[in-house]
Amino acid sequence: MAIELKMPALSPTMEEGTLAKWLVKEGDTVKSGDILAEIETDKATMEFEAIDEGIVGQILVAEGTDNVKVGTVIATITGEGEEAAAPAPAAAPAKDVAPAQAGAVSANAPTPAVPASAGTTEKAAPTERASDPAIPAGTAMVRLTVREALRDAMAEEMRADDRVFVMGEEVAEYQGAYKVTQGLLDEFGARRVIDTPITEYGFAGLGAGAAMGGLKPIIEFMTFNFAMQAIDHIINSAAKTNYMSGGQMRCPIVFRGPNGAASRVGAQHSQNFAPWYASVPGLIVIAPYDAADAKGLMKAAIRSEDPVVFLENELLYGRGFDVPDLPDHVLPIGKARIMRAGSDVTIVSYSIGVGLALEAADQLAAEGIDAEVIDLRTLRPLDTATVLASLKKTNHLVIVEEGWPVCSIASELAMVAMEQGFDDLDAPVLRVCNEDVPLPYAANLEKAALIDAPRVVAAVKAVRNRG
């Protein structure tokens, strides 16, 4: 009785991986806990352990193979007696399983490992965008993931300014829970890349104090869900210092980390806090979409004399984008960017929603609707001028936000349109937001709760039908 070993899903976002190395060979006897192989996921190299006892039958996927889909049978184990028989998930005898046809997840698995949430799937090529006027024409580009771009931004600023340091949970030796600080400890050492205990309130306050004392801290929250422990210091300490001191005492600090829904991590770990922070005078709030903006705005955030809340997105970390190959790519804070020029409708978004808006714009283009897509990039101060200028041109506004609808950036922008763009509106402003519920865990419910491109397309059609 052979057990099929399948390419495991080893992270919430993994869909395929590289079979880096086999640590056993055919004929080896293995027991539970033995390491069979090393597998590279989207985030890290993981060891794949044996769960059953038995003898390695066939190795079906050679080491060094890239892009092995989760669920592909990679080897078989011949079990001994019932010990091994019990967990065997598949009925096919090992010999008949050719690697090529073995790609499916076992028949009784209703949902494959593909993350269910909207926008989580890797797009091979992100929709082409209008070039950024802040970047000189003809600038050479390099392909970087958002994760690498953020890391490079921090590293460049740390090289340039000894006052800059990084502090947070698992930022140093572990290389970052999401690997955003990868390599920083090696380059800058333990004086400047500092692992903290799990004590967000404490280290956010310590960071704010260090900033008041003349340093330039980058405080990483493993995710912004945990910054709730520390929000008091972000709002009561960092945001108000300059004002309360009549401009004497500053707090130049960056609070950064992933924000918004990830994949299947449930209600306490999937929240977009952008509207919370964006409502606070005294803070700068940045939420970039692509790698070029992530880099340019992170550098600007670190240089700023004001406290910055820098909201990243876990699902975007692994996406690749063109980034200007410049020695010092810094972007202005407070400027939105037209990602796609269009004349029929304005779609405004930020963070992961921008990708969905661009996807929707492509579909709409195929149907003859020419959408302009604006990435806000900075949420406080909000670049209302860019939005209003676009509205003047298209007369229709849809806001796309991966977050709750109530008291959102969307509701703020709708108000801006009312107050300052009323005469340009041919139809009421529409918003595409997540469902107004805590995010559920179940795959189908999570998918239903989160925004996706079809919902954006539908909203654009609805707004166009109103005038």
Place this chain on the structure above:
Amino acid sequence: MAKAPARSTAAPKKTASTPAPATNREGPRDPIPYDATPAELEKFYREMLLIRRFEEKAGQLYGLGLIGGFCHLYIGQEAVAVGLQSALDGDKDSVITGYRDHGHMLAYGIDPKVIMAELTGRAAGISRGKGGSMHMFSVEHKFYGGHGIVGAQVSLGTGLAFAHKYRDDGGVAMSYFGDGASNQGQVYESFNMAELWKLPIIFVIENNQYAMGTSVNRSSAEDQLYRRGESFRIPGMQVDGMDVLAVRGAAEAALEWVRAGKGPVLMELKTYRYRGHSMSDPAKYRSREEVQAVRDKSDALEHLKRVMEGAGIGEDKIKDIDKEIRAIVAESADFAESAPEPELHDLYTDVLVEQY
């Protein structure tokens, strides 16, 4: 009482527990290892094995993509939940923990089928598919979760204890948290109130030596965590969490103190997690050898097996239990794979209790 086998450096040296350092303050009596009957030994073994096999199966289902998101396995720590909860009064006492919660639920006798179905996000799951691995609750069993925010369960558990005292119902709250969680500020705010108001709570630090990739000595100025309550006058006990009988014995001493109205006790259970922090942890912060040494020398199940042999429980009996547990786990996995997903309208239910 069988002697514990040699221990690795990662696990504690003593079989029972160390009382708080010399102090003239009163504290719980010195605990003694629990003197279990053969039937009780079998019960402990059955419960611990169920946790281990259940967690292994959950790991497999994760690898198949049937479980998503974060999934924190309890493998290695089984003796803690089983030993402690066996000493509680299921009708009166309450339990709360963090996200590594499957074991505590199984130790409470909650049906493995509805736990596994929650892990796969199905309507039959204990949170109807809405909570997932980290967010499971059973009010019926006075199990209050299942919390994803590190440290939250300590204040919440203190609140459960407050409710016991307020209602004078004789119940004790048990709040489990990790070595990493023990650095959160709210833990100390809770300690102060719990002792100040003599609340009936046992604070349980499951010291599995790591918080994600950070070892205790990299995060804790006082790494003898059982002493963390001293400045609040909370007596501390350090217990070998790999020995279910030591755990149970210590729980009884702690419960005597708390039930007598003398206020909280802080127990540090020295234990070890064999797997990564969650399914996506490459675990580069410790060596294979370290993990293997604990498995070889200190494994809680192997230790208990030796005690059972000493008590005259034969290998056949143990094999029978193994078989029985495998069947239960296989059944729960089948159930969890085949049960339907929630209905879409469930997305909007349970947000609030009442209609306005």
